[in-house]
Amino acid sequence: xxxxxxxxxxxxxxxxxxxxxxxxxxxxxxxxxxxxxxxxxxxxxxxxxxxxxxxxxxxxxxxxxxxxxxxxxxxxxxxxxxxxxxxxxxxxxxxxxxxxxxxxxxxxxxxxxx
Numbered sequence: 001x002x003x004x005x006x007x008x009x010x011x012x013x014x015x016x017x018x019x020x021x022x023x024x025x026x027x028x029x030x031x032x033x034x035x036x037x038x039x040x041x042x043x044x045x046x047x048x049x050x051x052x053x054x055x056x057x058x059x060x061x062x063x064x065x066x067x068x069x070x071x072x073x074x075x076x077x078x079x080x081x082x083x084x085x086x087x088x089x090x091x092x093x094x095x096x097x098x099x100x101x102x103x104x105x106x107x108x109x110x111x112x113x114x
Contacts, residue, residue: 009108022095
C-alpha cells in the first residue's frame with residue numbers, strides 16, 4: 001500500500017522557520033521525482049519545490065532562496081526546510097511522488113501569523 005505521510009506543519013511567526021517531512025512507503029522511492037505543493041484557502045494548488053532522482057532541485061520563484069528541498073533515499077524521506085516564512089506561505093502543504101502513477105499525501109497545515 002502506497003503512503004506519503006507529511007509532518008512538521010504548525011503555527012509560526014513571520015520570519016520563522018519550519019521543516020516539513022514526508023515519509024514514503026509502498027513504492028520504489030529512489031526512482032521517483034519528489035515534490036512539494038501547497039494550497040491556500042480559495043486558491044488552486046501550486047508547485048513549491050521539486051527534487052529529481054539524482055538530487056537536482058528546482059523551486060517556485062516565490063520560495064527560491066528561502067526554502068530547501070532534500071531527499072534521503074535510504075530512509076525514503078523528503079524534507080522541505082522553510083526559512084524566513086511569510087504570511088503568504090500559509091497553506092496546506094502536500095508531498096507528491098511524480099511518476100507513473102503519481103502519488104499524493106494528505107497534507108500538513110502551515111500557518112504563518114503573528
